[in-house]
Amino acid sequence: MKYKILLLLVLTFSFLFPSLSFADAAPGDVIITLGEDLTEEEKQAILAEMNAPENPQIVIVTNEEEHKYLGQYIPKARIGNQALSSASITIGEAGSGLDVTITEQITLITEEMYANALITAGVKDAKIYVTAPGNVSGTAALTGIIKAYELSSDQAIPEEVKQVANEEMVETTKLSEKFGAEDASALMAKIKDEIAKNAPKNDEELRTIIENAAKELGITLSEADIQRLMDLFNKLMDLNIDWNQVGEQLNLAAEKLTNFLQSEEGQGFLEKLKEFFISLIDAIKGLFSKEA
Structure with missing residues (x-):
């Protein structure tokens, strides 16, 4: 998934409200958002999955808040009647960018969609991880990240x-x-x-x-x-x-991808991609050979 989000950064990394940031949080600080309807056991399991630090800042998200911010855009049935999806937000250095990773339990909102919405809301320079105890839409996590941003920066994001x-x-x-x-x-x-x-x-x-x-x-x-x-x-x-x-940040994102592709990790990814296509071509050739 991280390769997909790196590509996404080139496509969508535009900071629309550069004056807004996690102003009162220092790089490395972690903020956790938890759905209100998680059981205590589920909360502990999610905190462990996130490798949460001791006594992290925790923001609780309610189902009512989900419907308030998303109800006019997403059918109520898809939002559901429980707030379960949760997220960890690790504050990054200025200019480090937005990096979103989701688990397979998040079934409606993709990494791309989180990134687009959060960029528009002004969230930047953070590493975000979204998960849940079972298959859910992911709307509680989106609401929670924006709520956490407001609380940590002590700045209200305008309603519009x-x-x-x-x-x-x-x-x-x-x-x-x-x-x-x-x-x-x-x-x-x-x-x-x-x-x-x-x-x-x-x-x-x-x-x-x-x-x-x-x-x-x-x-x-x-x-x-x-x-x-x-x-x-x-x-x-x-x-x-x-x-x-916006234009400047799109250019910055393109530069980031170039640096990644030139790195050892990026070259390894490209080599694996090349090997995949070679094996696919060989398999197709094998099929034709059998038919002959």
Whole structure:
């Protein structure tokens, strides 16, 4: 999963609210969010899984809070009636970036979706791990991370920012179901990057940006898709976003991936990928040989 999130960083690493940060937390500090409906045994198991430090800062998330922030975007049945998903947030050095890892128990929200929503909400420079005792949507963890951010930084995230962050996450989910998570995240990033370079002056220019970004990725958007994206990005542009900073952070992300690919770990990953394709080709050749 970490290779997927490294690719995601290139596609979506845009800090929309650079003035917000985990201001009162020092690098290395750990904040834990726990769903209120976990049993005591489940809480202890999750803390052990996260390798939580002794006496960590803990934020409790309620099911009511999940519905408050996500209820108008996600069907109530998918959110459920219990808050179970949990997260650990390790504060990173300034400029270290956002790194999200989820376990297989999180079934609705992907790493890409967490990253997109959290970036929009202003969360940055943190390593985030999301898990649960069983298969759940992951909405409690998303709500908890944003709540933990507010408490640790002693700064309230404006309500409209939370709403747009959640709306962006849900829109990415919809696009992911049609085009796959990577293409959906890439589309969002391309649109943001183009807005950073050439701010659209009207709806016609915004539509052109969206259509061109989709075309570059080989994605065919419906009129309904385009309209939803226009509505979303119009809301984003109405907020106080430093789009120059967005472009700069996208470039930083690309540089990070380049450094990774040149590293020993990155080269090992590429070698494994190469071996996989060689073995796949050999298997196909073997099938044809048997048929002959």
